[in-house]
Amino acid sequence: MAASAEESLELQTPGSCSAEEVSAPAPASPRDLEREEEQLVPARAAKQLGNEAFKAGKWEDAADHYSDAIDMAPPLAEEGAVFFANRAACYSKLGHHQDCVDDCTSALTLQPEYVKALLRRAQAREALDLPSEALEDMRKVVELDPSCKVAVAAVPRLEAAANAKLEQQKEEMLGKLKELGNSVLGRFGMSLDNFKADKDPSTGSYNISFQR
Numbered sequence: 240m241a242a243s244a245e246e247s248l249e250l251q252t253p254g255s256c257s258a259e260e261v262s263a264p265a266p267a268s269p270r271d272l273e274r275e276e277e278q279l280v281p282a283r284a285a286k287q288l289g290n291e292a293f294k295a296g297k298w299e300d301a302a303d304h305y306s307d308a309i310d311m312a313p314p315l316a317e318e319g320a321v322f323f324a325n326r327a328a329c330y331s332k333l334g335h336h337q338d339c340v341d342d343c344t345s346a347l348t349l350q351p352e353y354v355k356a357l358l359r360r361a362q363a364r365e366a367l368d369l370p371s372e373a374l375e376d377m378r379k380v381v382e383l384d385p386s387c388k389v390a391v392a393a394v395p396r397l398e399a400a401a402n403a404k405l406e407q408q409k410e411e412m413l414g415k416l417k418e419l420g421n422s423v424l425g426r427f428g429m430s431l432d433n434f435k436a437d438k439d440p441s442t443g444s445y446n447i448s449f450q451r
Contacts, residue, residue: 275313282311286322293329302329320349324356331359339363354384361393370400 289304305326312319327342343360346353361376374397380390 275316278311278313279316279318282308282318282322285311286325289325289329293325298329298332302326302333305329315349317349320346320353320356323349324353324359327356327359327363331363336363336366340367352383354380354387357383358387358390361390361397365393365397365400368404370397370404373397374401 285304285308289301289308292298292301292304305322308322309319309326312322323342323346327339327346330336330339330342340360340363343356343363346356347360350356357376357380361373361380364370364373364376374394377390377393377397380387381394384390
């Protein structure tokens with residue numbers, strides 16, 4: 240079942256890391272925190288306008304408001320991830336899938352374990368016919384939130400799509416190699432069809448024979 244607008248725009252709690260995993264950043268001074276909070280006030284107001292437009296189905300207006308929030312927010316503020324993810328939701332509704340991917344990536348730069356951003360990016364990547372990349376994101380979603388039914392159901396489908404596309408790419412590559420081989424052999428009045436490969440079942444090796 241599709242998530243409601245409120246659920247789609249819900250702020251996620253950022254993931255935590257142990258001290259052994261990353262170096263702790265230098266603590267912000269009280270003045271820095273105060274300045275950041277001051278900058279976030281108008282950004283949050285713009286986000287609220289975006290939320291109202293989103294709920295009304297005005298995707299372009301909502302995207303504009305989220306853009307304002309992004310511009311107003313401090314560049315490294317974690318809360319900015321929500322502004323990017325919300326604008327990505329608008330782009331998804333508008334069918335601007337690459338823009339959706341780009342905004343989700345920006346959100347994940349600020350909050351690497353932001354589940355909704357991962358899920359949206361996976362869906363946008365699938366729409367762009369990038370099943371391997373979408374699968375990577377969906378697996379991460381399942382790892383972070385095993386209860387996400389959308390992601391759990393998508394993983395087998397994306398695995399099949401990724402494998403099918405890989406096989407298609409292999410066929411296309413072999414076709415191009417065959418064309419190249421035939422263009423070279425054609426100078427001698429031959430083609431790859433003149434060569435037959437027989438696999439030896441005992442060794443797994445191939446014997447190549449020439450046929451007229």
